[in-house]
């Protein structure tokens with residue numbers, strides 16, 4: 717085991733500073749400012765077409781903002797930041813079907829690590845997602861949930877300081893989704909990384925988050941930032957029975973429907 721393979725880099729803070737994005741006449745992102753705190757789980761929710769995917773593409777350096785800046789630990793993002801890894805919704809398109817699981821996980825490391833370090837990191841990442849011993853399989857020999865675990869392992873093998881996930885569990889069944897939510901929370905706590913998730917699922921947003929960033933209808937702005945104080949580790953049954961969970965869930969739903977009132981906010985922690 718090399719020291720390098722097991723080093724844990726410090727989690728990164730991300731700041732969105734007055735981001736806007738216009739495609740032709742279409743203002744996809746209005747004006748978004750928010751802080752994604754280091755070492756926490758932040759979740760972006762918003763109506764369809766509010767520019768969530770566009771925002772993630774800007775954060776990950778795949779797209780340029782029309783105006784505004786993204787700061788990754790205080791540095792302006794120009795291109796894909798070192799220390800950022802991304803998990804997409806559609807594992808069937810993000811994994812290479814002709815490569816064994818271990819080669820899929822090793823793929824982003826191929827140019828920057830020795831063979832021995834790669835093998836070490838792949839083994840650790842597969843273990844972290846509960847797939848130790850499955851490296852010789854091909855993705856098509858696995859269930860959807862297992863394939864999404866491989867996609868998460870591939871991101872973890874990069875030892876990210878910020879893990880960005882776009883609707884990561886939208887393509888799996890409810891039971892698998894709950895298992896993957898818990899897996900994400902345990903990985904985040906164990907590895908101390910910053911996590912940013914986009915989801916359409918309001919229960920999922922409250923269950924995962926330390927911070928929820930609720931976007932308005934397009935052209936989107938930040939409707940509200942809610943800090944969720946629910947204790948960790950969270951539990952799919954008892955956490956969801958707590959009053960704070962129920963209030964936060966209802967408040968986010970009202971914000972998305974445009975029917976929230978100042979009284980509703982009195983039960984949740986507005987950041």
Ligand SMILES: Nc1ncnc2c1ncn2[C@@H]1O[C@H](COP(=O)(O)OP(=O)(O)OP(=O)(O)O)[C@@H](O)[C@H]1O
Nearest residue numbers: 739742743744762763764765766767768769770771
């Ligand atoms: N490459 C592009 N060229 C032109 N318009 C685009 C492009 N990408 C996104 N848009 C437009 O930007 C707006 C926001 O799209 P985006 O996919 O970011 O929203 P979203 O909030 O992720 O939506 P959903 O929740 O439905 O996935 C939409 O009106 C979309 O048509």
